[in-house]
Amino acid sequence: MLLLSLQQTLLLVGTLLSTSALAAPSTPSHLDACGLLANKNVSFLSVTDVANCYQAVPFNSTRAKTTLETVHTLFKDYYVFTDAALNPRAPKPFKNEPIDVLKRLEMIGRTKYTSDFQFHMDIRATIEALKDGHASYDVLCYGAYAFVNRLALHAPVVNGTQQLRVFSDTQDNEYKGCIVEKINGRPAWPYMKNWATNVLGYSHDPNARLNIALATQVYRRDLGRFDTFDGFFATRTVPPESDAIEYQLRCEGASKPVKVFGEWIVQPTKEDIKFDSVESFVKNVCLAPEDDGSGHGPTPTPVLIPTPSPDGPHPGLDVQEFPGAEKILEGNGTVFYHLKEQPHIGVMVIHSFDIAPTEVEGKVVFEGLKALNSRNVTNLVIDFQANVGGYVELSAIVVQLLFPNKSPLDVLLEADQRVTKPLQQAALHGYKANNTEYMDASLLVDLKTGLPYKDNSIFSRPVTLTRNGRKNLYTERTALFVPTIPQSQVDVVKTFPWTNNANNIRVITDGRSGSATGMTTYFLTSEHNVEAFVVGGTAGEDMSMFSFAGASVLALSDIQQTYKGLGAIT
């Protein structure tokens, strides 16, 4: 099975996503902070209740040392963007301060902590500072609760002016549509932009971060329809600074602005873990055995966008199909629409590339294009909004179905791979072995022949390169091997009016397209001259079409398992 691309990392250090309080018979007087949390009716939990419990978890220097060493090793020897982060040179609109992630981790190692929570939050802030959608740090016992604000915001341009407005309000939508003038006493728009710029990681483009801070629609595969996601400003997993956000709103028809307290609604993120004290919180929640029962090894998962649970505060709010379009066909990652008033236009929404088997979804794309053609559609809009990536193979299939008859190498992104001693050791046994994606050269193309490598020696004969002043070993340039579409499909699609015709295709993204989506957008725009439009961000400012091409998302435990399985670490 192929992964997203050559480079990788999502750190899932810590423990299982877990939680909820189950009330112990109440004798509140001798309960500690976690005991109080557990003892409280879940409907009335506050941010403070959760924060007090988290902060009461004692710092254990032995455990902290292991954690920090693991993270440091990972960023020193495995994370391929360490040097790039040190000397960011990405063109506008990407924007990044230089980050020496290793130095910052070393500084954390020299800091005296009393709170375990603070220690982990400092590591988290360091990783978030990389602004890389593939690197995140979540200590899942500190993700035991989610915090959803009463108000969700968006930033439409109305009459030529972009303003922050209330997108939805869980209390009867009383304030929906009101202009947000102030947040916590400060002018709202710069407050929000600073928050997205400074607090969020996820993308090198500050406006892509703004997009994910604000409310949007995401496709809910479980429900088979689009649904509202309130955005990361209104949906948190780390306890917010206070129990409520203070908003000053100006609503239509009102002569004076109104002050509204946006309380945080606190929800446990899981049901089945019990605790009644700090000690049992640590034991049952923080140190619970990891749930790796699936045994499928490193499976690419896109960066998660948490959606409020269906029984959360506002089920199905604002959900609507698009009245101007007829849905004609849908797969698990793709939905085809035909516009009613402009029947020459068809829309292909690809909301996810994380769909397997990729050939099956590829067939859906083929059938959908065929259906549009049979309805005499001549122009195609491809909507990648909220598509955070998935399989490179599927991305390659989509590009080939639109621009067939090209060399297979036209849908490959070349890269080299950092080579370390443990990687070399692991690669000795990695050829065609299961779950060893990045150490298995049978999945990589020898660019000299255009065929997959016949053994793993690409890893044993690396070259030394100096990048940003750091000398490291690298493989020669290669690419993930992707399949070509069958000639029978080529023969059909080449008769469509948009095939090999960039003028009849438009791409829409919201700047946060990840990995495989970024690659698709790259090939369509840069190789085939399709025009792309980016939705959102700040009116008048440039935005990126995609955020993080060329990497994949793996849990630390999966990386460790691969190395262990191949005898490279114990």
Ligand SMILES: *[C@@H]1O[C@H](CO)[C@@H](O)[C@H](O)[C@H]1NC(C)=O
């Ligand atoms: C929690 O409070 C809600 C709302 O007042 C109530 O319906 C529910 O029965 C309470 N649950 C418990 C376990 O007391």
Ligand SMILES: *[C@@H]1O[C@H](CO)[C@@H](O)[C@H](O)[C@H]1NC(C)=O
């Ligand atoms: C600290 O963590 C280590 C390693 O997990 C454990 O053996 C030790 O008991 C812990 N110390 C305390 C005081 O909990």
Ligand SMILES: *[C@@H]1O[C@H](CO)[C@@H](O)[C@H](O)[C@H]1NC(C)=O
């Ligand atoms: C936009 O401007 C027009 C003309 O000034 C005005 O009538 C309308 O109410 C404005 N719309 C909004 C949503 O403010």
Ligand SMILES: *[C@@H]1O[C@H](CO)[C@@H](O)[C@H](O)[C@H]1NC(C)=O
């Ligand atoms: C979609 O997913 C379901 C459940 O995983 C599967 O049964 C079905 O075959 C998939 N459909 C397509 C078109 O991939």
Ligand SMILES: *[C@@H]1O[C@H](CO)[C@@H](O)[C@H](O)[C@H]1NC(C)=O
């Ligand atoms: C498509 O166009 C052809 C040729 O003009 C016509 O015969 C056919 O009825 C049209 N099909 C639809 C679904 O409109």
Ligand SMILES: *[C@@H]1O[C@H](CO)[C@@H](O)[C@H](O)[C@H]1NC(C)=O
């Ligand atoms: C790899 O996994 C496949 C499918 O699970 C299995 O059939 C095969 O025997 C495995 N190969 C090795 C070398 O373990």
